[in-house]
Amino acid sequence: IAGITQAPTSQILAAGRRMTLRCTQDMRHNAMYWYRQDLGLGLRLIHYSNTAGTTGKGEVPDGYSVSRANTDDFPLTLASAVPSQTSVYFCASSESSGGLDTQYFGPGTRLTVL
Amino acid sequence: GQNIDQPTEMTATEGAIVQINCTYQTSGFNGLFWYQQHAGEAPTFLSYNVLDGLEEKGRFSSFLSRSKGYSYLLLKELQMKDSASYLCAVVSNDYKLSFGAGTTVTVRA
Numbered sequence: 001i002a003g004i005t006q007a008p009t010s011q012i013l014a015a016g017r018r019m020t021l022r023c024t025q026d027m028r029h030n031a032m033y034w035y036r037q038d039l040g041l042g043l044r045l046i047h048y049s050n051t052a053g054t055t056g057k058g059e060v061p062d063g064y065s066v067s068r069a070n071t072d073d074f075p076l077t078l079a080s081a082v083p084s085q086t087s088v089y090f091c092a093s094s095e096s097s098g099g100l101d102t103q104y105f106g107p108g109t110r111l112t113v114l
Numbered sequence: 115g116q117n118i119d120q121p122t123e124m125t126a127t128e129g130a131i132v133q134i135n136c137t138y139q140t141s142g143f144n145g146l147f148w149y150q151q152h153a154g155e156a157p158t159f160l161s162y163n164v165l166d167g168l169e170e171k172g173r174f175s176s177f178l179s180r181s182k183g184y185s186y187l188l189l190k191e192l193q194m195k196d197s198a199s200y201l202c203a204v205v206s207n208d209y210k211l212s213f214g215a216g217t218t219v220t221v222r223a
Binding site for chain 2: 035040041042043044045048058059090097098099100102103104105106107108
């Protein structure tokens, strides 16, 4: 049972470059989420998807976009990376979108933008 | 916005008890989660409270008082493997999780 996988594990990126972080889950969960985690700030929601074909903005969506073409995959794209996007990115999923279900997190992607 | 406060760091001795407090001021309330996160790893679920009172699960217990906007996570019989960050997260009116910054617990021998 893989749960949630993320790729890459880590990446160093030049400012201005485009980058897609991949997230795949095999639990057939309806809802998926992208968070960033920064020291002293905790996890902050970037974008979410309640079900395949729908997406929504979280607390810090600027500079990021997502798509949800199917149940399993939820990629996060940085169109033109900036140093303030240096962070650890976690993808998560839950059975439903009601917020009351446990969220299961992927192993994270450590991104450095220079 | 959501405001969730928890102490930054706590240190305790192996075998002891530690209580991690979390206070919150959010747009509505639909439940509170505690997650554990070891350094360099993903957060993992510990507990969920939606009604006032104490939920016990082995060595870990979580308490909620909705009227006071307060929760705590109690870790008993501390073990070295309990050294981790503990994240308090509230489900607000939009049914999304808002996380506190986390409390790093260090267990000393």
